[in-house]
Amino acid sequence: MADGQTYFGRIYRRHYGDVRRFVGRRLAEDEVEDVAAEVFVVAWRRLADMPAEERVLPWLYGIARRVLANEFRRARRAQDLAEHVASQPEHRNGDHAEAVTDRVAAAAAFDRLRENDREILRLVAWENLSTAEIATVLGCARTTAAMRVRRARRRLFKSLHGPEHTRPAEPSVTASAAEGANR
Amino acid sequence: MRRAEQQIRDVIQPLDPMRQDERATGVPPEPGPLTSSDDEQSAVRPRPSRGQSRRRVVLAGATAVVLLGSGVMWSSSGPSPSRSYAATPEPLTIVAPQQDQSAAAKLRRIAQRAAASEVPTRATGHTEHIEMKSWYLNSQIGNDNTVSVVQPQMRESWRKPDGSGRSTVTPGTPQFQSQQDRRQWSSDTSTDTRTDQWAPGERDLFADGRPPTGADELRQWLHQHPSGQPEPLRTLTAVTDLLRNRVLLPQERATILRVLAELPGMHYTGTTRDRAGRPGQAFSLESDDSGLPTQYTVIIDPTNGRFLGHETMLTTTAGKLNVKIPAVTSYETYLTKKFTTQS
8 A cells, every 4th residue: 555655646746737737628727626636536546457657647537538527517618729719818919910810710620620529639739649548548449549530630620721610519528528438 | 640640739739728737836735545435534544744743732721711612712911921832733735726716616516526425325323423633722821921732632422313422532642842831731631531421412512403405504503502703703613513523414515515605705725635644625714703813724625525624723913822823723633424333
């Protein structure tokens, strides 16, 4: 137990910020702290399953997705990306108008995608994960993860360059966030 | 594949809403060993770590000072040249939130988790068992000096469904600042275990029935006993009295959290670790109704709404007490709160 607690403590200190940011990209700010804490509570309960240090972060992200899936029933989700980008003060102070427009357009294109694709894009771009790590987070095969990355990229660029359209209907947030977790 | 990933990053990475968080500092206390299924509290035991021998409590003296429950009440008379400071427990290490967060909203969310927590479980006819560790700064203030003693204690209680029960209190070794203080101290500092028993109906402090699960009904129930305290301290004190005496079911905890959420002045202080080493969130309110500006803090497990403990701390002035500000003057830590078949 002592060794486990030492190991857990090291993992916690090293990755708390990563988990906090993971949660913060998906949930409203005032919910983030509680959910990040809950992720590590679950991780502690599953200490026996905790992988080696170099592979632990995708595992923590997988737990975070399941905690978020439960939390989404009552919590507020993060605001749309385009709304967030447009609200950033940097865009009002000395930023080139063209760059601002590009970022807002990219954010709007992101918002128009289905949640499944948005999640893939987050994992690639913001969590900076490899395909193998994404497979761990989603609980799917590596080949499946690779295919989903390619599809998400294709849909992103289509959304960027295609005519504006509304976001297609998508499965419930809870089911979407939990996807892969039970495979 | 790497090209696809890089293309995605080129477009999406600059949009990361948590970019600013990269610079964030302050990692909250880490979770430790967690709850057993039947215990309202964490199964973790107190860590014999920093400051345990230095933690103090204040008790009211016959000469001028009175400390009651979780509140500190005193009056003073004459000059008070303190010779030395009583060593009080270190204030809790609290990691403040990066931005102000609504205590009411957080408490209501924790209440939702409490209601869904399913701990503790209860079977009809079971006894409520509470194990609590406490520290109170005990002081006697005379005309020309202040004498303080620190004496922690462990209290265990068993309450049967009919309201009868028993308790044991085991005081720890009293700690004085000097032999002179020891000689001057006029109250009992025995370390003998004291046992108390009571029959149904002999205890009236939240002893009968279950706490209501409606907020309005609970407020009335909490106010059933006379109190000289104004709001919001009155309600907070009643809640801590309740916590000291009863094991709470999930819906009952949820209702208490909703009542606390409505208290004026209640604010979210941040994440912390309680005196038993368990992670929690601190919610505080300030009041000088006890005679000195005092911060009252409750520590709550945000994942299931368990109350881990509560503390009082003098914030701006110590009056005639020989303590350095900020000074923790009392805390109570709930180590066990569960239903049991043993009595």
